[in-house]
Amino acid sequence: MAKAKDMEVITFKADKDLMKLLKGIRNRSEFIRAAVLEALDNACPFCRGTGVLTPHRKKHWNELAGHHAMKECKECHEDVLVCGR
Numbered sequence: 800m801a802k803a804k805d806m807e808v809i810t811f812k813a814d815k816d817l818m819k820l821l822k823g824i825r826n827r828s829e830f831i832r833a834a835v836l837e838a839l840d841n842a843c844p845f846c847r848g849t850g851v852l853t854p855h856r857k858k859h860w861n862e863l864a865g866h867h868a869m870k871e872c873k874e875c876h877e878d879v880l881v882c883g884r
Contacts, residue, residue, distance in 0.1 A: 814830050866884055868880070869881075
């Protein structure tokens with residue numbers, strides 16, 4: 800973890816239900832930091848985690864999809880892109 804002098808404080812709003820859940824966590828800062836890093840690590844590299852393609856990204860996606868297909872992985876059963884070339 801970075802030294803305290805290298806860190807910045809950020810804030811976010813949380814509703815009452817989320818605050819109730821967070822109150823029982825001993826080190827909320829570390830928990831939230833880990834959750835954010837995990838979310839960033841698992842964000843879609845194409846839409847960057849927004850779940851929405853901009854018109855330009857949609858154009859590029861259509862180009863890519865023209866040469867690829869979605870198929871189910873036989874091991875984990877998740878959808879994967881398979882190159883058609």
